[in-house]
Amino acid sequence: MNSVDIGTGLFSTLEGGEGSGKTTQGEMLNRYLQDLGHPVVWTKEPGGTDIGQALRKVVMSNRHRDMVPETELLIYLADRTQHVKSKIIPAIAEGKIVISDRYHDSSVAYQH
Template sequence: MKGHFITFEGVEGSGKTTQMAILGHALETRGYPVVRTREPGGTKIGDAIRSLILDSKNQMMDAKTEFLLYLASRAQHLKEVILPALAEGKVVLCDRFADATYAYQGYGRGLSKREIELIGRFVTGGLSPDLTLLLDIDVKKGLARLKGREEINRLDQEALQFHESVRKGYLNLAKRNPRRIRVIRTDAGVEEIAKKIKEAVDDYFRVP
């Protein structure tokens, strides 16, 4: 029994966490077994790696080190959480996956996009989300939303140009993968955004 793999992507402050929670609740109400998870993290080992990556004290971290840490977390995440859940026929909702690596480390850090894809495929075994919801917001607006957070992590502190490059990477991916990646603008209110996401998810489930 094949499950469904749905990912949420977007720059900082795009509202992924909120919208993923809303969708998860809606799907459970309709009788779907749902697993909510995130990257980096999702496992005990992955959470330890997440702390290392996002720690503001690690400003000297090399881009390649960062890239490989993300992939290490993903490998463990796939083994412990994602693949078992999909094998059981569950709906896996994941806050970021491989698209984030392409956008952040490829466009943001300037690492080779070809190598990111090749090494990334080694880790995922070719697994790709069935549907990706790209929550798109102007970078300045997204970063402004972070002011309410208790803690600002290492990536949050990057220069505006870094985040602009990440957004460009995401939108480029969406153009290359229009059937899988649905771009949802997050300028509207929470309920309106949730409605658009519901429509995208309903379209996905209607297609055999």
């Protein structure tokens, strides 16, 4: 197994069902950590980047009700790839704390 040193930051995710309070708790944690002087990036999946927002609209659109599950999964994986490479890894490399509203566990739950 290869390992890559991407910095001294931290990556944490919040998972739970719809309406369970992930966003509320994440926003509170974000404010708390910032008040302590920590650099924080608050993000979400799907849609944590501009490209991710566009991909999210495709999946959520009523015009695409006939989308097969495999296509939906590939769109979510494209969103995750963009999110990780353009937002999460750079922030961790800069020593920031990254908090994500949803991540891998949600993919497993929703795509299962």
